[in-house]
Amino acid sequence: MSNNDYTYELLKTEGRAKRGRVTTVHGVIETPVFMNVATAGAIKGGLSAEDLESIDTQVMLCNTYHLHVRTGDPLIKKLGGLHKFTTWSGPILTDSGGFQVFSLAELRKIKEEGVSFHSHIDGANIFMGPEESMQIQANLGSTIAMAFDECPPALAEKDYVENSVARTTRWLIRCRDRLEQLKQEEGAVNPHQLLFGINQGAVYADIRIDHAKRIAEMDLDGYAVGGLAVGETHEQMYYILDETVPYLPQNKPTYLMGVGTPQNILEGVDRGIDFFDCVYPSRNGRHGNLYTNHGTVRIRNAKYADDMRPIDETCGCPVCRRYSRAYVRHLLKAEEALGLRLCVMHNLYFYNHLMQEIRDALDAGNFAQYKKYKLEALAEEQ
């Protein structure tokens, strides 16, 4: 299980907040970090690998399920793996497909071996379990593979969640064992591939804690908290993090899956989270909802038609350094692809830069102060 090319250094703490540094075969990740979501190997909205470099992206997140059903992981392996294929040479994390599978599958189709469901592309029958997910992720050769888990609905009954979490634990053991085999096979794309386990348990703190203890014993490369931001309140999410994260190893990266708003991220960092990812910056960008250091800008609104200021006068991103609100608005209205690209670039830079500010604050030992200031600034009206 040990991996000499992989380290997590805990550089500094403030309360439970962690400032860390992850070293992988694909480069260093300064944490806390926001991973940029590139589901099918590219950020939606037309961003290239070069664009990601220009907005200080550290980690690209790709999706096992999507790459499996379209193009296919065997072909990507044949072409040299996901890094060579996309030309993104930095760290890549692949989601296991668990989340998609459970949004596509009926609950009764879940069995001990795995899940059968229909492809959203052509309706083809697909079966995916721990071994299948690991095989796909090994073919892709990502830096970090995620365990195949079940993400129960937020409103699931407690006895359902208990059974589900027990199965997720058994699946985790199978994931670990299968990935170890795959990494040692001749011609493995990434023999140094890392595996993160995923904590589940919905909003039941006792289940979460038992599960966290159980998977912490497995000495995995990192630990995610999954199954949050799926319909529960923010208070419930923060409560679960308060209760659960202390039982995950402090000397390993922690990852809050699918979260979230800038506010969610500040609260997550405060509770000991290192990794985040979310579709918000890219999706909101495509919809013309832009983040600034002083509230959000709905760039499609008429009041920006003759506004020659940048999207955010305090932002140093390539978009704000050059283009005006009026022009960006015009591009969206005219359905020019460049409009989407600029909006998504700005929003991802905003998130990446937010994480840089958070790391700077942790380095300086004033995260608490920074968080208070930032939450107020984010709540401002434009």
Added chain:
RNA sequence: GUGGGUAUGGCGUAGUUGGCUAACGCGCCAGAUUGUGGUUCUGGAGACCGUGGGUUCGAGUCCCACUAUCCACC
């Protein structure tokens, strides 16, 4: 000047043989979206139907005049 056509929310239009709180698209405004089933979804505001008369129980729909505008002709 003559003949013909058209006048409906900011814009473009639908309104059946006159019949319930005048519809739609765009635009505008406001929400939603959290390990992406790829320019999304939901809601809201806004029109005394060019003006003035007339017919009728009832007119955006029919009649008259006026005004504006378009086309053709002189």
